[in-house]
Amino acid sequence: RARTLWEAKLKEDWKTVYSLEDPRTIGEAGEAEFVAWCQEHEPFRVHSYSVGDVLIEGDMGWVEVDCRTSVRKFAEAPIRDVHRWEKWSRIGGVWYPVPRKELDSSPASPAMRDVVLEARLRERFESACEARMARDWPRLYEMSDPDDHYVVSEPMFVDALEIVEYVSYEIVWVEVLGEQGRVRVAYTHKATDPSLTKMPPKINIVNEEWVLRDNEWYLDLAR
Numbered sequence: 001r002a003r004t005l006w007e008a009k010l011k012e013d014w015k016t017v018y019s020l021e022d023p024r025t026i027g028e029a030g031e032a033e034f035v036a037w038c039q040e041h042e043p044f045r046v047h048s049y050s051v052g053d054v055l056i057e058g059d060m061g062w063v064e065v066d067c068r069t070s071v072r073k074f075a076e077a078p079i080r081d082v083h084r085w086e087k088w089s090r091i092g093g094v095w096y097p098v099p100r101k102e103l104d105s106s107p108a109s110p111a112m113r114d115v116v117l118e119a120r121l122r123e124r125f126e127s128a129c130e131a132r133m134a135r136d137w138p139r140l141y142e143m144s145d146p147d148d149h150y151v152v153s154e155p156m157f158v159d160a161l162e163i164v165e166y167v168s169y170e171i172v173w174v175e176v177l178g179e180q181g182r183v184r185v186a187y188t189h190k191a192t193d194p195s196l197t198k199m200p201p202k203i204n205i206v207n208e209e210w211v212l213r214d215n216e217w218y219l220d221l222a223r
Contacts, residue, residue, distance in 0.1 A: 001095050002063040002086070006049045014038040022089070022096035044069045047079055055110050060173075061088035061095060062109035085109035104207055107175035107182070117176040121210055124217040125171070125183045132166045140219075145211055148221035157221070164189040167201050181210035181217060 001020065008016035014035040018026065026034060052064035063086045071077040087098040087106045098106055107113065124143070131140040137158045144157070172184040185208060190201040209220040 002054070002065070002088070002097075003051050005097065006046070006051060006065065006067070009046045010049060012038075012042075014042075020096070022091070022099050022102075024102065025097075025099040043072055045072045053111065057110065059090040060106050061090065062086065062111070063088060064109070064111070085111065105184070107173045107184070108177060112177060114176045114178075117181070117212065118174045121176055121181045121183065121217050122171065122174045125174070125185075125208070125210070128219060129166075129169050129185075132161075133169070135162075135165070137161060143219055145213065145218040145220050145222070147213070152221045163192055165192050172205070176212075179212040181212065183208045183210065 005017065005020045008014075008020070015031060017038065018031050018034045021034075029037070047068040047070065049065060049067040052066065054064070055062045064083075065086055066081070066083050068079050068081055070079045085108065087103060087109075088095050089098050089102075089106065090096075128140055128143050131137075131143070138154070140161075141154045141157050144152075167188040167190060169188070170186045172186060175182045175184075184205065186203055186205045188201050188203050191197065191199060209223040210217050211220045212218075
């Protein structure tokens, strides 16, 4: 499917590209509107491509692509060699390239990540969640980056968290690139304001940033 998509981009076969794009990318645009937009506004021209490894984790996928592209608007623009891992997702049993606006919903390719450090980050994150569920804010603050404490004091940290009660959490994925980590998590929480306590719990999906310092993971408050 990835090769078919790239072959269509190479040939500027926008009808085929349309048929392979994620519905979230296309939105409400029909085929004719999509094709017309690409013919007029597609910023890049593909001169060649090759598809390498394909990796899959559940409904997430990554396709290794090497391509040569140039900016269509400038006829004399140099051709650039690009190497990247494209993110794909499986929806209803069908694979689609992840829309640009949704790229943060998927981690980087496993080929780029540190699996050993990811296991350690997951364990550390679960400990942080135990503190969060228990409303043990001093303990959670101790697990945040000490370098951020001069900007975010403990009282500020506590004030920001006490407005909600965390009911449960579900880890979606963990990503480690070098000394930077991200955990995508779905928190179920409810408001602590007495006037809002009858409201049903809400689910909030976020990417939490973590940083590795002195061989330990800390919640990054600055990012």
